[in-house]
Amino acid sequence: MKLKDKVALVTGASRGIGKAIAIRLAQDGCHVVVNYIKEVTQANAVVKTIEKLGRKAIAIQADVADEKQVKAMVEKSLAFFGQIDILVNNAGIVFDVPLFERTVEQWKRTMEVNLLGVFLCSKYVAYAMKKKKTGTIINIASTNGIHTYHPDSIDYSATKAGVINLTKSLAHELSPFIRVNCVAPGWVDTDMNKELPKDYIKKETEHVYLKRFAKPEEMASVVSFLASEDASYMTGSILVVDGGYP
Numbered sequence: 290m291k292l293k294d295k296v297a298l299v300t301g302a303s304r305g306i307g308k309a310i311a312i313r314l315a316q317d318g319c320h321v322v323v324n325y326i327k328e329v330t331q332a333n334a335v336v337k338t339i340e341k342l343g344r345k346a347i348a349i350q351a352d353v354a355d356e357k358q359v360k361a362m363v364e365k366s367l368a369f370f371g372q373i374d375i376l377v378n379n380a381g382i383v384f385d386v387p388l389f390e391r392t393v394e395q396w397k398r399t400m401e402v403n404l405l406g407v408f409l410c411s412k413y414v415a416y417a418m419k420k421k422k423t424g425t426i427i428n429i430a431s432t433n434g435i436h437t438y439h440p441d442s443i444d445y446s447a448t449k450a451g452v453i454n455l456t457k458s459l460a461h462e463l464s465p466f467i468r469v470n471c472v473a474p475g476w477v478d479t480d481m482n483k484e485l486p487k488d489y490i491k492k493e494t495e496h497v498y499l500k501r502f503a504k505p506e507e508m509a510s511v512v513s514f515l516a517s518e519d520a521s522y523m524t525g526s527i528l529v530v531d532g533g534y535p
């Protein structure tokens with residue numbers, strides 16, 4: 290168990306990539322804080338899965354875009370586990386809407402969850418990590434933050450470019466004791482993509498060199514690597530995990 294008795298806080302861990310990350314880190318030996326915003330039943334199911342692995346877990350509801358709720362989540366996590374060694378900023382949303390139909394509310398909410406949320410969780414968790422002079426943060430961006438190949442998610446792409454930049458700034462600011470890295474996934478088979486038109490998904494699948502979307506577990510294994518001592522000399526790095534894309 291390469292992460293035995295470490296404590297991980299994973300945002301947006303009730304479903305999709307976050308759920309796979311929470312379970313993978315537990316398999317590696319972590320105790321886990323399972324953050325969610327709405328899906329309490331799914332968050333509790335993730336907690337049960339982790340407990341069956343012999344690790345401890347709690348589900349904490351908090352909107353990562355709300356400073357008071359983030360602060361309370363971090364305080365509750367520290368009260369329960371006494372430490373946070375690994376923060377995975379995974380929670381994210383997308384509104385797939387063309388430019389001329391996009392509203393200011395959608396734009397602002399995307400910015401708040403995807404970018405402000407990463408800043409807030411990093412700020413409050415890093416404060417506790419800094420006191421212990423150890424810890425690691427992993428941000429989940431997207432290849433949308435590097436290329437802009439989905440025209441209906443301009444604000445989403447802008448937030449993910451922001452997360453990539455924020456990763457580098459935090460890596461600098463929090464050095465030398467806290468490592469901060471980023472995973473930029475390509476297409477992953479989760480709820481986030483379930484409303485996309487079938488013909489669009491087919492076209493995109495054809496573009497990917499490996500001819501399929503990733504499984505969430507294929508992102509979790511990379512996060513597991515970055516969280517571990519195997520990545521001890523990595524900070525400020527952006528790992529693209531997209532199955533090959535032109």
Ligand code: NAP
Pocket residue numbers: 300301302303304305306307324325326327328329331351352353354379380381382402429430431432473474475476477478479480481482
């Ligand atoms: P998903 O299946 O839609 O799951 C989203 C998760 O985020 C859920 O656990 C949800 O909680 C949580 N969440 C949403 N808003 C939140 C908020 N304000 N505060 C706290 N939690 C919140 O998404 P996913 O596909 O797993 O995506 C996870 C991350 O990977 C995101 O950052 C996304 O941008 C990124 N990503 C995804 C893909 C992809 O193709 N799927 C590609 C590149 C990057 P509830 O269950 O309670 O609603």
